[in-house]
Amino acid sequence: MSSISDVIHRHYDEIVRMWTEDATRAASARGLEAPELKNIMPTYLASLADGAGGPDAARAERRRYVESHVAARLRQGFHVAEVVEEFALLGRCISRMWADAPPAARPDVADVERLFSELHGASADVISLFSEHMRDDEQTEKRYLRLIQKVASEALAVDAASLGERLREVLQLVMEALGAQSAALFLREATPSRLSTVVSTGIGVEGLSRYATELGVLDEHPGSGLEAEATTMEVSDDLRRQGVLALLGIRLATRHALKGVMYVGFDQSRDFTARERRRLEFLSERLTVHLDNAKLYADLLSKVETLQEERELRERFVSVLAHDLRGPLSAAKVAAQLLLRRPEVMEERRDLARRIDQNIERTDRMVRDLLDANRIRAGERLSLQFVPCDLVVLAREVVEELSTVHGERFLLIAEGPVEGFWSEDELRRALWNLTSNAVKYGAMDAPVTLTVTRTASVARVSVHNEGRPISQADQESLFKPFSRTLAAQQGLAKGWGLGLTLVWGCAQAHGGRVSVESEEGAGTTFTLELPLDSRTVAAEGT
Numbered sequence: 001m002s003s004i005s006d007v008i009h010r011h012y013d014e015i016v017r018m019w020t021e022d023a024t025r026a027a028s029a030r031g032l033e034a035p036e037l038k039n040i041m042p043t044y045l046a047s048l049a050d051g052a053g054g055p056d057a058a059r060a061e062r063r064r065y066v067e068s069h070v071a072a073r074l075r076q077g078f079h080v081a082e083v084v085e086e087f088a089l090l091g092r093c094i095s096r097m098w099a100d101a102p103p104a105a106r107p108d109v110a111d112v113e114r115l116f117s118e119l120h121g122a123s124a125d126v127i128s129l130f131s132e133h134m135r136d137d138e139q140t141e142k143r144y145l146r147l148i149q150k151v152a153s154e155a156l157a158v159d160a161a162s163l164g165e166r167l168r169e170v171l172q173l174v175m176e177a178l179g180a181q182s183a184a185l186f187l188r189e190a191t192p193s194r195l196s197t198v199v200s201t202g203i204g205v206e207g208l209s210r211y212a213t214e215l216g217v218l219d220e221h222p223g224s225g226l227e228a229e230a231t232t233m234e235v236s237d238d239l240r241r242q243g244v245l246a247l248l249g250i251r252l253a254t255r256h257a258l259k260g261v262m263y264v265g266f267d268q269s270r271d272f273t274a275r276e277r278r279r280l281e282f283l284s285e286r287l288t289v290h291l292d293n294a295k296l297y298a299d300l301l302s303k304v305e306t307l308q309e310e311r312e313l314r315e316r317f318v319s320v321l322a323h324d325l326r327g328p329l330s331a332a333k334v335a336a337q338l339l340l341r342r343p344e345v346m347e348e349r350r351d352l353a354r355r356i357d358q359n360i361e362r363t364d365r366m367v368r369d370l371l372d373a374n375r376i377r378a379g380e381r382l383s384l385q386f387v388p389c390d391l392v393v394l395a396r397e398v399v400e401e402l403s404t405v406h407g408e409r410f411l412l413i414a415e416g417p418v419e420g421f422w423s424e425d426e427l428r429r430a431l432w433n434l435t436s437n438a439v440k441y442g443a444m445d446a447p448v449t450l451t452v453t454r455t456a457s458v459a460r461v462s463v464h465n466e467g468r469p470i471s472q473a474d475q476e477s478l479f480k481p482f483s484r485t486l487a488a489q490q491g492l493a494k495g496w497g498l499g500l501t502l503v504w505g506c507a508q509a510h511g512g513r514v515s516v517e518s519e520e521g522a523g524t525t526f527t528l529e530l531p532l533d534s535r536t537v538a539a540e541g542t
Contacts, residue, residue, distance in 0.1 A: 002098070002101075002105055002106065002107055003107055003111055004048070004049075004094070004107050004111050004112070004114070004115045005048075005049045005050070006107075007094065007097050007098060007107060008045060008046075008048055008049035008094065009049050010097075011097040012045065012046070012049070014097070015045060015090075015093045015094055015097065016038070016041075016042050016045065018093045018096065019041065019045075019089060019090055019093045020034065020037065020038060022089050022093070023037055023086060023089060024037060036072075036076070039068075039069050039072050039073075040065050040068050040069050040072075041069065041086070041090065043065060044062060044065040044066070044069070044090075044122075045090065045094075047061060047062050047065060048062075048094075048115065048118065062118070062122070063125060066122050066125045066126060066129070067125075067129060069083070069086075070083060070125075070126055070129040070130065070133075074130075074133060074273070074275065076271075076273060080126065080127060080130040083126045083130070084123045084126050084127065087119050087122045087123050087126065088119070088123065090119065091115065091116055091119045094115065095112075167185060167199040168199045168200075168201050170287060171183040171184070171185060171199060171200070171201050171202075171262075172201055173283075174262075174264060174280070174283055174284075174287075175201070175202060175264065177279060177283060178248075178264055178276060178279060178280060179266075180202070180248075180264045180265060180266050181202050181203050181243070181244075181265060181266055181267045182200070182201065182202030182203045182204050182205060182208065182244060182263075182264070182265035182266075183200065183201055183202055183262065183263065183264045183265065184199070184200035184201075184205060184208040184209065184212065184262070184263050184265075185199050185200070185260065185261075185262050186212045186260050186261045186262070186263075187259060187260035188259060188260050202265065203242060203243045203244060203265065203267065204239055204242035204243055204244040204265055206242070207236070207238045207239045207241070207242040207244065208239070208244070208263055208265065210238060211236055211238065211239060211263070212261060212263065229250065229251075229277075229281065230248050230249070230250045230272070230276075230277035230278075230280040230281050230284075231248070231249050231250065232246075232247070232248060232271075232272055233247040233248065233249045233263070234247075235247050239265070243267050244265035244266070244267065245266060245267060245268055245269040245270075246265070246266040246268065246269050246270050246272070247263060247264070247265050247266070248263070248264045248265075248266075248272060248276075248277070248280055249261060249262070249263045249264075250262050250280055250281060250284045252284060252287065252288040253288065259288055259292065262284055262287070264280060336356055369498050369502060370498070372502055372505060373498045373501050373502060373505075375505070376501055376502070376504065376505035376508075377480075377501070381505075381508060381509050382426065382505050382506065382508075382509040383509075384423035384426050384509050384510070384534075385423060386421045386422055386423055386533075386534050386535045387421065387422075387423075387424060388419065388420075388421055389419070389420070389421075389422055389424045389427070390417050390418060390419050391418040391419070391420065391422070391427065391452050391454075391459050391461055391530075392412075392414040392416070392417055392418050392452050393417075394424065394427050394428050394431060395412055395414070395431055395450050395452055395461060396412060397428065398428060398431045398432050398435055398450075399412050399435070399450060401432070402432070402435055402436060402439065406439050409439065409447055409448055410435070410447065410448050410449075410450065411447045411448070411449045411450070412449075412450045412452075413449065413450065413451040413452070414451070414452040414453075415453075418452050418453070418454045418459045419532075420459055420530065420531075420532040420533060420534070421532070421533045421534055421535050422510060422530060422534055423506075423509070423510070423534075426506045426509065426510075427506065427510075429502060429506070430502065430503045430506040430507070430528060431450075431461065431463075431528075433499035433500065433502060433503050434463040434499075434500075434503060434526050434528070435448060435450065435463055436499070437499055437500070437526075438463050438464070438465035438524075438526075439465075441465070441467065441468070441524075442465025442466055442467040442523070442524070443465065443466040443467035443523075446465065446466035446467070446523075448463065448464070448465050449462075449463070449464045449465075450462070450463055450464075451464070454532070457531065457532060458512070458529050458530060458531055458532065459529070459530050459531075459532060460527055460528065460529050460530075461527070461528050462525050462526065462527045462528075463525070463526050463527075464523055464524070464525040465523055465524055466523040467523060467524070469518040469519055469520050469522075469523070469524060470516065470518040470524055475516055475518065478500055478516060479500050479501055479503070479504040479514070480501065500514075503526070503528065506528075507528055507529070507530070509534075510530045510531065510534040510537065511530070511531050511534050511536075511537025512528065512529045512530035512531060512534075513529050514526065514527065514528050514529070515527050515529075
């Protein structure tokens with residue numbers, strides 16, 4: 001009667017061949033080469049020939065073989081049932097060697113039971129090792145999730161500049177969790193087919209940026225859909241030159257909306273296991289949630305800031321109504337009372353009537369400016385009537401009016417008429433605001449220069465003054481309602497901060513634009529640019 005050891009020694013090569021053929025069919029989709037597939041199984045088979053159920057040292061050695069085999073299968077992405085099946089398959093291949101043998105040539109029942117007891121123990125070890133690995137893997141993922149949560153929570157309390165550094169810390173945690181050498185995060189811009197680099201770290205970051213930009217979000221790659229699945233990416237020659245030889249990509253999507261894409265690069269060419277893919281998907285899902293929370297938090301802060309600005313504007317509006325409008329109305333009221341007391345004096349009646357008319361006109365301008373500024377702030381375009389007019393004539397009228405108050409401080413440069421279809425009243429108000437501002441805040445010993453020019457398609461009027469320049473910070477908010485520069489706040493000149501808002505609204509309503517240039521030593525120049533015929537702009541806007 002043969003023993004199990006005799007059977008294995010006698011049919012060793014045939015058992016290995018049969019097992020390899022059957023295992024290849026079971027794992028054909030994995031594309032493993034023969035050495036990778038066999039792994040330590042031939043060695044384990046040889047150890048069984050040394051005596052199934054032998055001394056403790058032999059069992060310990062076989063346990064090490066099983067551990068090595070499980071470790072390899074984990075790296076290759078096998079599931080636990082597939083590895084258990086490999087040991088069951090080995091048992092079936094061994095038993096086939098005596099299936100057709102006469103009873104006298106078969107191993108005895110006890111020997112066969114010891115063999116399958118050994119294989120059953122190996123299967124139990126496989127399950128135990130997989131379970132232990134999954135527990136460790138779960139704890140590792142929990143650790144990284146905890147760290148990502150900490151970084152994300154801290155990021156909500158910092159400014160935008162520091163947020164980038166916090167996100168870089170998150171990418172470094174993702175790299176550590178996957179054993180990667182580079183990572184990059186790209187968020188989707190308003191333009192559907194574009195990605196913008198938010199943060200990147202590690203090797204080949206420039207190549208990753210170019211890779212994502214060229215790929216866009218409409219290609220059939222991470223970013224083309226909403227499924228948050230880790231995808232093996234094709235590595236470009238550019239990335240290879242920078243040391244990135246393998247690449248995983250994953251879409252970041254929430255509530256059916258694509259947020260962006262994350263790429264993780266490796267410095268060795270390799271296949272990715274199911275565990276690695278799952279880990280990246282798990283971490284990316286949490287990162288996407290934190291990015292969404294950060295966006296919601298930023299939107300909330302913006303809303304709070306907007307509400308704060310609206311409250312301040314309402315307070316300013318009430319202040320204007322309560323104080324500035326009271327002056328001309330009070331003057332008109334006093335003049336009316338005097339007129340009632342002494343109606344018989346004709347000359348005095350004319351003077352009082354003129355004062356009443358002037359103050360009512362002044363009040364009307366204030367109310368109109370406030371209402372127009374409120375329309376502009378609400379995003380509405382001023383309603384204008386366009387008629388033929390000459391920009392040079394309007395500029396000259398403004399200069400003459402202001403000269404009666406400020407003297408000969410103005411210089412008008414114009415080679416000839418600059419005619420077009422515009423709103424006379426609105427342009428006069430805009431030029432008056434620009435020129436009076438130049439007088440208020442410009443150097444007192446230098447002229448204010450108005451230059452009117454035209455090209456084949458546009459007309460321009462520039463108002464220039466020497467003096468202290470406008471800071472870059474002030475320039476960014478210059479055309480907002482009730483906005484006043486630091487110089488205006490510190491100076492003696494009074495104002496609401498609506499003049500430039502009205503100039504901006506005038507330019508927009510005409511289909512033009514207004515710009516400012518201000519530098520130390522060069523002075524300040526505001527330029528109002530208009531199309532020669534604003535009627536077409538008005539027609540397009542209706």
